[in-house]
Amino acid sequence: MTTTEGPTTPTARSQRPGERRPPAPTRTIGAERYTSPEFLRREFEHVWSKVWQLACLGSDIPEVGDHHLYEIGRASILVVRSAPDTIQAFHNVCLHRGRKIKTSCGNSAELRCPYHSFTWALDGTLKEIPERETFNPLDDARLGLLPVRCETFHDWVFVCLDADAAPLSEHLGPVTDILEKYRFDRQYKWWSRTTSNNANWKNGMDAFQESYHARYLHPESVAFANNVDYPIWFYGDHSSYVIPFGIADEVAAAQITPNWDEALDAMEWSLDAFGEDTSMVAALRGLNPPEGTSIRDVAIPGIRPAMTGAGFDVSALSDDELIDDRHIVLFPNVVLNIFAFGYWLFRVRPHPDDPDWTTWDLWYFHRVPDAMELPPNAPNVEVPAGESVGAVMDQDLRNIPHQQAGMKTGVFPGFVMSDYEARIAHMHDVIDRYLGE
Numbered sequence: 001m002t003t004t005e006g007p008t009t010p011t012a013r014s015q016r017p018g019e020r021r022p023p024a025p026t027r028t029i030g031a032e033r034y035t036s037p038e039f040l041r042r043e044f045e046h047v048w049s050k051v052w053q054l055a056c057l058g059s060d061i062p063e064v065g066d067h068h069l070y071e072i073g074r075a076s077i078l079v080v081r082s083a084p085d086t087i088q089a090f091h092n093v094c095l096h097r098g099r100k101i102k103t104s105c106g107n108s109a110e111l112r113c114p115y116h117s118f119t120w121a122l123d124g125t126l127k128e129i130p131e132r133e134t135f136n137p138l139d140d141a142r143l144g145l146l147p148v149r150c151e152t153f154h155d156w157v158f159v160c161l162d163a164d165a166a167p168l169s170e171h172l173g174p175v176t177d178i179l180e181k182y183r184f185d186r187q188y189k190w191w192s193r194t195t196s197n198n199a200n201w202k203n204g205m206d207a208f209q210e211s212y213h214a215r216y217l218h219p220e221s222v223a224f225a226n227n228v229d230y231p232i233w234f235y236g237d238h239s240s241y242v243i244p245f246g247i248a249d250e251v252a253a254a255q256i257t258p259n260w261d262e263a264l265d266a267m268e269w270s271l272d273a274f275g276e277d278t279s280m281v282a283a284l285r286g287l288n289p290p291e292g293t294s295i296r297d298v299a300i301p302g303i304r305p306a307m308t309g310a311g312f313d314v315s316a317l318s319d320d321e322l323i324d325d326r327h328i329v330l331f332p333n334v335v336l337n338i339f340a341f342g343y344w345l346f347r348v349r350p351h352p353d354d355p356d357w358t359t360w361d362l363w364y365f366h367r368v369p370d371a372m373e374l375p376p377n378a379p380n381v382e383v384p385a386g387e388s389v390g391a392v393m394d395q396d397l398r399n400i401p402h403q404q405a406g407m408k409t410g411v412f413p414g415f416v417m418s419d420y421e422a423r424i425a426h427m428h429d430v431i432d433r434y435l436g437e
């Protein structure tokens with residue numbers, strides 16, 4: 001396995017001459033890893049049952065009694081705020097005759113199974129068995145809800161089904177140093193959608209761990225994002241790259257040179273596709289800087305005083321980090337695009353049986369001024385498969401099923417990969433380690 005351990009404070013590649021990506025992968029990645037129900041079964045048995053997974057946010061369950069239902073494969077996990085400062089997780093399985101206790105997120109003062117009303121306190125201890133005298137003698141201590149390991153990183157609540165797994169802090173490792181700089185403790189979720197698409201979960205992840213496709217599938221991006229010169233780092237099971245923003249794509253720019261206003265149009269359209277504020281772009285219109293001036297040349301000197309003046313302490317961020325897209329994959333299923341103003345989090349979950357289906361959770365966050373109370377999270381909205389979740393995400397989510405279909409034709413011999421795609425091979429290396437191969 002190639003491992004390029006990166007610094008915890010990398011900046012754009014253009015700032016570090018000589019930094020390179022790992023070499024183009026040579027390993028075999030065949031279609032069956034994406035299409036085989038047996039491979040999916042093995043992933044559930046050896047990967048999903050062993051690894052820390054982001055279940056929800058603490059701010060999704062702010063009140064005592066709030067519970068979030070996180071389901072992965074056959075596992076059904078109830079994440080409960082059992083006291084103002086305590087979050088616990090349990091298997092969502094009634095210990096009477098096995099019914100799921102809850103079938104949705106919600107709030108309740110206790111956890112009651114609807115079938116025969118067995119009831120547990122929020123901390124999982126048995127509270128009541130109706131008509132208990134009709135049972136043989138029962139040991140209450142053995143009828144507490146089955147616990148699931150649950151640990152937090154700031155507002156993120158993780159669960160792990162493996163009693164022997166290393167602690168969450170060890171799993172996240174050096175990635176947490178990067179996240180701290182962006183003040184993940186000062187961000188709230190302002191947009192939340194759940195949708196699905198007709199493809200394997202790894203095809204979903206792969207589309208977000210290379211930017212080779214950007215100039216072809218997202219041609220609007222070439223005017224303001226350099227998807228050529230991005231460095232790649234591996235952090236244990238995770239990986240990262242930085243996409244320099246505010247400069248043109250090197251490959252595309254060799255063919256077309258977008259002018260200032262065209263580049264601003266493209267950047268505005270793309271930010272708007274994620275519902276983001278485009279006032280920074282509007283402020284750059286009409287400047288007509290000298291030939292060869294990039295958006296980042298003009299924008300960076302303005303962003304720091306603007307954010308500082310608005311009450312954000314951005315002293316931990318370098319100039320590059322004020323504008324670039326810091327991209328992190330948290331193994332196995334979280335994609336982060338991190339900016340100075342906020343971040344986009346995509347979480348994928350495989351279907352329990354069908355390797356051809358993936359559920360997507362798309363959560364977008366904004367940092368709020370340091371002295372401001374965090375607003376409540378936006379409610380989640382379910383979006384049927386194929387319907388729009390924003391123009392750029394639609395380009396990706398509607399593309400991937402065609403890849404899945406191509407893989408299933410029976411003739412695809414396996415991936416041929418560039419060094420742009422080294423993170424894909426890294427993820428398969430990590431999966432193989434979990435599979436014991």
Ligand code: FES
Nearest residue numbers: 094096097113116
């Ligand atoms: S199955 Fe839950 S109370 Fe009977």
Ligand SMILES: [Fe+2]
Nearest residue numbers: 207217218396
């Ligand atoms: Fe994409």
